[in-house]
Amino acid sequence: MSFSRKILNWYRDNKRSLPWRQTTDAYNIWLSEILLQQTRVAQGLPYYHKFIDHFPTVHDLANASEEDVLKLWQGLGYYSRARNLHATAKTIVNEFDGKFPGRYSDLVKLKGVGDYTASAIASISFNEPEPVVDGNVYRVLARYFGIDLAVDSTKGAKYFKALARELMDCDHIRDYNQGLMEFGALQCKPRNPDCNSCPLGDSCVALQKGLIASLPVKGNKQKVITRYLNYLVFQDPKGQTLFKKRQGKGIWQNLYEFPFIETKSEIEANVVQDKVNGMLQGYHLGQPRRINDQKIVHKLSHQHLHVHFWRLAVDRPLESGIPTSSLGRYPAPVLIAEFIEKHFESGLEAENG
Numbered sequence: 560m561s562f563s564r565k566i567l568n569w570y571r572d573n574k575r576s577l578p579w580r581q582t583t584d585a586y587n588i589w590l591s592e593i594l595l596q597q598t599r600v601a602q603g604l605p606y607y608h609k610f611i612d613h614f615p616t617v618h619d620l621a622n623a624s625e626e627d628v629l630k631l632w633q634g635l636g637y638y639s640r641a642r643n644l645h646a647t648a649k650t651i652v653n654e655f656d657g658k659f660p661g662r663y664s665d666l667v668k669l670k671g672v673g674d675y676t677a678s679a680i681a682s683i684s685f686n687e688p689e690p691v692v693d694g695n696v697y698r699v700l701a702r703y704f705g706i707d708l709a710v711d712s713t714k715g716a717k718y719f720k721a722l723a724r725e726l727m728d729c730d731h732i733r734d735y736n737q738g739l740m741e742f743g744a745l746q747c748k749p750r751n752p753d754c755n756s757c758p759l760g761d762s763c764v765a766l767q768k769g770l771i772a773s774l775p776v777k778g779n780k781q782k783v784i785t786r787y788l789n790y791l792v793f794q795d796p797k798g799q800t801l802f803k804k805r806q807g808k809g810i811w812q813n814l815y816e817f818p819f820i821e822t823k824s825e826i827e828a829n830v831v832q833d834k835v836n837g838m839l840q841g842y843h844l845g846q847p848r849r850i851n852d853q854k855i856v857h858k859l860s861h862q863h864l865h866v867h868f869w870r871l872a873v874d875r876p877l878e879s880g881i882p883t884s885s886l887g888r889y890p891a892p893v894l895i896a897e898f899i900e901k902h903f904e905s906g907l908e909a910e911n912g
Contacts, residue, residue, distance in 0.1 A: 562703070562726055562759070563726055563727065563728040563731075565758045566735060566738045566739050567728065567734055568758070569746070570738025570741055571734075573741070574738070574741055575745075579591035580737070583684050583733070584684065585658075588680050588683050588684045589647075589680050590611070592676045592680065593640055593676065594606050594607050596676075597637055600744070602635070614648075616657075617652060617659075620644070621649045622652075625642070626889070626890055628645045629641055629642075629813060630889070633890050633891065633893065633896055634893045636893070637810075638810060638811060639810070642813070643670045647670045650670065661684075661687070662681060663681040663687055666680050675692060675693050678692070682732045682733060688732045690720065690724045690727045690736070691739070691740060692723050694743070695740045695741075695743025695744050695747075696723060696740060696743060697710040697719055698747055698774070699739060699742055699743045700726075701719075701775035702747060702752075702763060702765035702766070702771060703762070703763050704722070704764055705770060706719070706722075707774065710775045710776065711778055715778075754771065781861050782861070783861060783862060784862045785863050785865065786821060786862055786863070786864050787865045788865070788867075789867050790866065790895070791847075791869055792868055792871070793872075793873050793877060794872055795873040795875065796873075796875065796876065798883055798884070801817065801818055801877060801880060802815050802817060802886055803879075813890075815889040815891045816892065816895055817895070825854065831869050832844075832846065835847065839873070842877075843874040844871050845873075845874075847870070848870045849868070849870075850868040850870050851866075851867060855894060855898075857893075857894040866894060884903075886899045886903055887900065887903075
């Protein structure tokens with residue numbers, strides 16, 4: 560039995576019932592693929608339901624404000640995906656009359672749609688015989704064929720794409736592509752794969768040679784940096800604070816945050832006081848008080864943030880201040896959103912008023 564036939568048989572018997580598998584509509588497929596990039600299905604599924612509920616069609620998404628899209632995305636991370644999602648929805652509506660192009664060569668030109676996503680939409684929505692290669696597929700192919708090329712290298716990416724094209728079942732491309740990805744997610748898992756019941760086990764090179772743990776190979780390891788952030792929660796007599804949209808490029812572009820001081824290490828209240836003096840001209844600031852006794856360590860893919868929040872009372876109403884009771888309405892990085900939920904929605908405002 561061929562490799563592709565074994566995958567199709569396995570998928571028939573083991574596939575999960577997921578909402579985007581009940582349709583071939585390109586909007587639903589595209590939305591699910593963008594949401595699930597670098598995200599587990601268990602985490603992405605509630606977001607899929609939220610987006611479909613709020614934006615049932617690509618027109619609804621295109622007509623939404625960026626703030627609404629970012630707020631709905633909050634907590635999923637990699638916020639550039641949300642901004643690209645919104646931009647592409649507008650492109651589909653304005654340039655394609657609300658209909659997704661039906662070919663890989665056109666799909667891959669859309670913002671935020673790379674080779675993998677274009678292949679997935681083309682094959683699942685339009686039945687175009689185009690192979691998908693995501694992290695799950697890399698793992699299955701690397702182990703089954705014993706390939707030690709780095710999957711994150713140019714040479715490796717080209718090799719695996721060509722191999723995937725050679726193996727694909729063109730007559731059943733929808734189920735084959737989904738089956739291969741599902742096989743990697745459920746059977747040939749990164750850790751503790753179920754090799755005993757694997758239908759590919761009798762011819763898997765990694766299993767035969769004891770290479771399961773070492774494949775696939777990744778070559779480029781991004782250096783992780785440590786940053787120390789001190790967020791300043793100003794509070795004036797009217798219960799207002801400063802909370803502004805982050806400008807410029809970066810992972811949190813267009814999200815909202817408190818003013819902050821970045822330092823080379825953790826600091827105490829007297830240092831905060833020295834650094835804050837002069838930030839608000841014409842205001843008298845109270846002594847900084849640390850709100851979270853234990854530092855918050857927020858780990859991102861390429862940086863670890865060590866975070867403290869400081870409360871500073873202000874003697875008169877803040878210019879451009881917003882009520883602390885409205886903070887939860889704004890799209891914010893998850894660490895700030897969680898702080899707001901814990902400390903403001905549970906009574907910090909009343910406690911310190």
